[in-house]
Amino acid sequence: MFAVVLLVGAILTYQFVRRVFVTKEDLEDVDSLHEKLNNEINKLKKEKKYQLIKPTVDDFNAQIFQLSNKDKNKYTIDLHGLYTDNAIVELKNRINLLIKEKYKGQLTVITGRGNHNSGVAKIKPRVIIFFKENSLVFEEKSKGGAFIVYLNSQNVILS
Numbered sequence: 001m002f003a004v005v006l007l008v009g010a011i012l013t014y015q016f017v018r019r020v021f022v023t024k025e026d027l028e029d030v031d032s033l034h035e036k037l038n039n040e041i042n043k044l045k046k047e048k049k050y051q052l053i054k055p056t057v058d059d060f061n062a063q064i065f066q067l068s069n070k071d072k073n074k075y076t077i078d079l080h081g082l083y084t085d086n087a088i089v090e091l092k093n094r095i096n097l098l099i100k101e102k103y104k105g106q107l108t109v110i111t112g113r114g115n116h117n118s119g120v121a122k123i124k125p126r127v128i129i130f131f132k133e134n135s136l137v138f139e140e141k142s143k144g145g146a147f148i149v150y151l152n153s154q155n156v157i158l159s
Contacts, residue, residue, distance in 0.1 A: 061086035
């Protein structure tokens with residue numbers, strides 16, 4: 001009986017183990033970095049470990065976000081290198097944090113110009129749609145690789 005309880009406890013306390021490691025140097029070549037993740041995803045598919053794909057992708061993006069933003073203040077967010085869905089989640093979280101703090105001012109959003117992915121921007125157009133859908137006032141800057149978002153007391157928490 002004790003062995004059965006122990007086995008059930010072991011199943012319930014499954015712990016995620018990092019499968020892909022991202023370094024600051026990796027951020028210099030986003031295409032190779034994403035290829036690294038895609039290789040790991042293909043490996044998981046071959047091993048039929050489908051349940052590990054989403055946690056692996058989320059962890060990968062969390063590492064990129066942490067490395068890209070560790071030297072930035074909360075009024076600047078760098079989304080460059082993230083997968084598009086993860087970038088939007090991070091952007092929404094940051095804007096909501098600033099709105100909750102009743103911040104009135106500028107948020108710099110770095111998306112990159114889209115020189116990777118065969119020269120087709122992915123994050124930038126999705127961020128523009130996000131701004132428009134949420135009635136946020138913004139302007140493009142720095143040769144198209146970043147935006148300034150103007151936050152004020154009229155902004156509401158984004159869902």
